[in-house]
Every structure is written in structure tokens, then in C-alpha cells.
Amino acid sequence: MSRTTPSLGFGLGLRVEHYDEMLAGDPTVDWLEILSENYMVEGGKPLHYLHRLRERFPMVMHGVSLNIGSVDPLNPDYLKALKRLADSIEPAWISDHLCWTGVDGAQLHDLMPLVHTEDAIAHVVDRVRRVQDFLGRRLVLENVSSYVSYRQSEMPEWEFLGAIAERADCLLLLDVNNVYVSGRNHGFDPRVYIDGVPAGRVQQIHLAGHDDSGPVIIDTHDAPVCEAVWDLYAHAMRRLGPVSTMIERDDRIPPLGDLLIELDRARSVAAPILRAAA
Amino acid sequence: MNALLDLQRRFQAHVLGSAPPLADAVDPPGADASTRLRIYVDAYRLRLIDVLGNDFPGLRWLAGDDGFDRLCRACIEARPSQHFNLRWYGAALADFLESGGSERPELAEMARFEWNLTLVFDARDEPIVTEADVAALAPEHWPAMQPRSHGAIRRQRCRWNTAAIRAAIDRGAAPPVAQRLDLAEERIIWRRRRDVRHRALEVDEAAALDAIGDGATFGDLCELLCGWHAQEQVALRAAALLRRWIAEQWLTALLAV
Ligand SMILES: [Fe+2]
Numbered sequence: 001m002s003r004t005t006p007s008l009g010f011g012l013g014l015r016v017e018h019y020d021e022m023l024a025g026d027p028t029v030d031w032l033e034i035l036s037e038n039y040m041v042e043g044g045k046p047l048h049y050l051h052r053l054r055e056r057f058p059m060v061m062h063g064v065s066l067n068i069g070s071v072d073p074l075n076p077d078y079l080k081a082l083k084r085l086a087d088s089i090e091p092a093w094i095s096d097h098l099c100w101t102g103v104d105g106a107q108l109h110d111l112m113p114l115v116h117t118e119d120a121i122a123h124v125v126d127r128v129r130r131v132q133d134f135l136g137r138r139l140v141l142e143n144v145s146s147y148v149s150y151r152q153s154e155m156p157e158w159e160f161l162g163a164i165a166e167r168a169d170c171l172l173l174l175d176v177n178n179v180y181v182s183g184r185n186h187g188f189d190p191r192v193y194i195d196g197v198p199a200g201r202v203q204q205i206h207l208a209g210h211d212d213s214g215p216v217i218i219d220t221h222d223a224p225v226c227e228a229v230w231d232l233y234a235h236a237m238r239r240l241g242p243v244s245t246m247i248e249r250d251d252r253i254p255p256l257g258d259l260l261i262e263l264d265r266a267r268s269v270a271a272p273i274l275r276a277a278a
Numbered sequence: 279m280n281a282l283l284d285l286q287r288r289f290q291a292h293v294l295g296s297a298p299p300l301a302d303a304v305d306p307p308g309a310d311a312s313t314r315l316r317i318y319v320d321a322y323r324l325r326l327i328d329v330l331g332n333d334f335p336g337l338r339w340l341a342g343d344d345g346f347d348r349l350c351r352a353c354i355e356a357r358p359s360q361h362f363n364l365r366w367y368g369a370a371l372a373d374f375l376e377s378g379g380s381e382r383p384e385l386a387e388m389a390r391f392e393w394n395l396t397l398v399f400d401a402r403d404e405p406i407v408t409e410a411d412v413a414a415l416a417p418e419h420w421p422a423m424q425p426r427s428h429g430a431i432r433r434q435r436c437r438w439n440t441a442a443i444r445a446a447i448d449r450g451a452a453p454p455v456a457q458r459l460d461l462a463e464e465r466i467i468w469r470r471r472r473d474v475r476h477r478a479l480e481v482d483e484a485a486a487l488d489a490i491g492d493g494a495t496f497g498d499l500c501e502l503l504c505g506w507h508a509q510e511q512v513a514l515r516a517a518a519l520l521r522r523w524i525a526e527q528w529l530t531a532l533l534a535v
Binding site for chain 1: 281282283285286287289290293294302303304305310311313314315317318321322325326358359360361362363364365398399400401402403430469472
């Protein structure tokens with residue numbers, strides 16, 4: 001049984017560079033994802049644009065600082081700021097990453113991988129439940145790209161992710177690019193990963209580009225989606241059916257038109273698969 | 279839990295630069311592990327430097343690209359990031375430079391100035407007093423009326439041509455060389471229609487603004503302005519200042535006491 005909200009269609013991550021075009025034109029974007037931390041401010045331009053755009057587009061919130069996997073206590077200031085923002089823009093859902101971002105009060109502003117153990121599952125599940133109670137809604141957790149794995153890990157990442165989602169009763173944001181990047185970095189088959197996640201819990205999909213120039217692939221979000229990731233997206237669509245999909249670009253931001261073309265490609269990859277399944 | 283704690287502490291200590299790579303804990307082992315961990319070590323610094331570069335273009339210009347990179351790295355080593363939001367790390371850089379992070383005083387002044395610009399940019403929205411509010415005020419209420427200034431306003435005493443350098447950069451023009459001013463100036467940084475602005479204050483204007491911060495009434499301002507103007511001029515000057523402040527959007531209320 002699906003616990004997810006029906007698909008919002010095809011969206012984009014909101015970037016400052018596109019504010020005016022988003023407001024002035026009529027871009028073919030079904031919904032927007034905002035980076036929650038960028039709007040945890042008191043006023044001025046960010047909130048002004050956010051609220052004007054909210055009048056025109058459905059929105060979802062995506063955070064990077066929940067630190068759900070850390071052994072530090074959950075940060076009440078962060079949770080309050082998150083809830084305040086959610087109360088003001090009423091997002092369709094709120095996501096963050098299955099990772100840790102700092103310990104002992106330090107902030108590394110990066111998505112560090114978790115060790116895949118029963119202990120870690122129990123730890124994260126307890127925290128997800130508390131966050132969900134506080135927010136009054138299900139949390140959506142995203143798989144991250146990683147460059148190291150731990151020898152202590154007892155199971156593959158997809159089992160770890162799936163167990164947390166089932167036991168905490170939360171939802172998932174499947175970043176297809178991250179699956180691909182981690183698959184290459186750690187030598188697993190990304191299709192097996194996608195086949196292994198609980199399909200009824202996937203609320204959202206991220207598509208992004210990466211850097212494939214060194215010994216390890218790095219998740220840079222600064223390039224177009226590559227062919228292998230498009231293939232993997234088609235595979236995900238066959239397994240998952242319609243899921244809200246977006247292009248995630250954080251650096252070397254191209255003109256909005258370029259991203260809309262990329263988003264159309266996502267539409268055309270998904271359409272025949274969803275038609276055939278219908 | 280203890281295993282989780284131990285792993286995160288060792289990982290973080292390595293990223294922060296105070297511990298060797300946890301090569302025994304990560305796969306694949308050996309030299310490849312340090313190469314892979316290096317990605318996290320570099321990303322922490324590069325992400326902070328990137329944000330600082332966006333918020334401190336004047337400082338980067340003064341210090342040069344390499345100098346700026348060195349300053350940021352020294353700051354990051356001395357003051358690890360503590361706030362969940364990257365946006366607040368700039369405060370650490372301004373503090374670092376003011377507490378001896380550089381031999382050049384113009385760098386510390388620029389860093390503080392640019393941090394003030396950043397603070398004003400997304401400070402709280404408040405109501406703005408308009409000309410109509412002034413017009414609605416009966417003459418007999420003027421002396422006891424308390425103007426209240428907008429919370430987003432910041433002030434800074436500048437001894438260098440910091441503001442001119444930053445203004446040139448914002449215009450996309452070639453900045454002037456750093457120069458000590460003959461006379462230090464009192465600058466105000468604020469937001470008008472959501473755009474961040476700054477300008478120098480006249481001496482009496484700065485004193486009058488300080489006074490309303492302390493709760494002065496319009497009558498008090500007139501008295502204060504006697505320090506600069508003839509008795510018969512002070513009411514005019516006070517009214518002119520008030521009108522200018524309203525036009526600049528510095529006032530959030532005119533309280534009738
Ligand atoms: Fe993502």
C-alpha cells in the first residue's frame with residue numbers, strides 16, 4: 001500500500017538566479033523544491049520572493065542540516081526554524097538526508113555516510129520518529145552519495161535505508177544520481193539498489209549531474225544528468241510508477257531554459273513507461 | 279551507540295585536521311581510503327570558502343585570491359563552524375580578522391562592513407513610516423513624538439575607503455586602492471525596498487540617530503541639535519532630518535507619548 005502523496009509531476013530546485021524568470025514567465029515547472037536553510041532568515045528578499053513564488057507553485061522543503069544520523073542530540077533550534085518555515089509555506093512534504101553532518105556541536109556542512117548496522121538503524125529510527133512527532137508529518141529521507149564505506153557495516157545501503165523507512169514509517173527521496181555515484185564508488189549494481197528500496201515509500205526522485213574525471217566519482221550537482229543516470233531513471237520509473245521527479249542543480253547554474261529542456265527529457269523518459277503500465 | 283559515537287568522532291577529527299585518516303575503519307583500506315576521505319576533508323573547507331567568497335567580495339579583492347584563500351583557511355582552522363546554517367559563518371571571519379587574523383586593519387574593517395551588509399540583507403521586515411503618517415500627526419503632538427528606527431539598520435565607523443571599494447565592486451567597476459580617510463566617517467547600512475544600501479551620516483545626523491535609539495522625542499532632538507545649529511534653526515533641521523529618514527525608510531514608527 002502506498003503511503004505517499006500523489007505525484008506533483010516534474011519540478012526544479014528553486015535557485016536565486018531564476019527568481020525573476022520564474023515569476024515573470026510561465027515556465028513549464030509543476031512544482032519547486034526549496035533549500036530550507038536558505039529561507040531560515042528573518043525577512044528581506046529571500047522571504048519576499050519565496051512567498052510570491054509560493055503563490056504560483058506547489059513547494060516541497062529540502063534540508064541539509066537535520067543531522068538525523070548524528071550521535072548529538074537533535075537540535076531544537078533547527079527543528080523550530082524548520083517548523084516555522086513549514087507553517088508559513090505549507091510544503092507538500094519535508095525532506096533531508098540519511099547521513100550525519102557533525103558531532104559534538106561542530107558543523108561540517110557535508111553529508112557524511114552512516115555505518116549500516118542494526119545499532120545505527122535503531123538510533124536513526126528513534127530520531128526520525130521524534131522529528132515526525134514534532135513536525136506532525138512524515139519525514140522524507142534521501143540517500144546520499146558516498147566516497148567511503150565502513151568495515152563495520154552489516155548490510156548494503158538499500159537494506160539499511162529500507163529498514164529505517166519501514167520501522168520509522170517515513171518516506172524516501174530516491175536520488176538516482178546518488179545511487180549511481182555510490183554504486184560506481186563502492187562497486188554495487190545500482191539497479192539492485194533501486195529494486196531493493198520499499199517502492200511504496202518513495203515520495204520523490206532527484207536527478208543530477210556529477211563529476212566523473214577522477215578515480216572516485218563526485219556528486220557535484222554542477223552538470224547535466226548523464227546517460228547512465230537517465231537509464232537508471234527509466235528503470236526506477238518501471239519499478240515505482242509515477243513519482244514526483246526533479247532536476248537538482250546547485251552549482252554552475254545554467255539559464256532556466258536549459259533546465260526546462262532537461263526536465264522535458266525526464267518527462268519523455270517517464271511518459272511511455274507510465275503509459276505502458278497504465 | 280558507542281561504536282557509532284567513536285566512528286563519528288574519529289571521522290570528524292580527521293575532517294577538521296586533528297587526526298589521521300581512520301584507515302582501519304573504512305573500505306577500501308590503505309592509501310585509497312585516505313584519498314577518499316580527502317574528499318570530505320576538502321569539501322568542508324571549500325564549501326565554507328565558497329560561501330565566504332560570495333559574502334566578502336571586497337575582502338577577497340583587498341587580500342587577493344590567494345590571500346583570501348589563506349585567510350579563510352586560517353579562520354576555519356581557528357574557528358570551526360558551529361551553526362547549522364552556513365550563512366552564519368561569515369561572523370566568524372569578521373571576528374577572526376578583528377582579533378588579529380591579519381596585520382592589515384583595512385581587511386578587518388572590510389570584513390565587518392561586508393558582514394553588516396549580509397546581516398541587513400535578510401533582517402526582519404518591519405513597518406515603514408510614510409509621509410502620510412507624518413501628515414496625520416497634529417502639530418501639538420510633535421514635541422513628544424518618539425521616532426523609532428528600523429531594526430535592520432546597522433552602523434559602522436569607517437577609517438578606510440571601505441565603502442567606496444565595495445560600492446565599485448557592486449557596480450562592476452574597478453575598485454579604488456585602499457586608502458585611510460582623512461576623517462573617519464560614520465556609515466549607516468540599511469534596506470530600502472529590499473535593497474541593501476549604505477551611506478555616510480552627517481555628524482549631527484549621527485548624533486540624532488543615536489538619540490532616537492535611546493528613546494529621544496522630537497523635542498529632545500531639537501535640543502540636541504543646538505550643539506550644531508542656531509536656536510531658531512533647530513526645529514527646521516530636526517524636521518528635515520525626520521523627512522529624510524522617512525524617505526530613506528529608516529523609521530518604523532512614530533510613537534505618540
Ligand atoms: Fe539529491
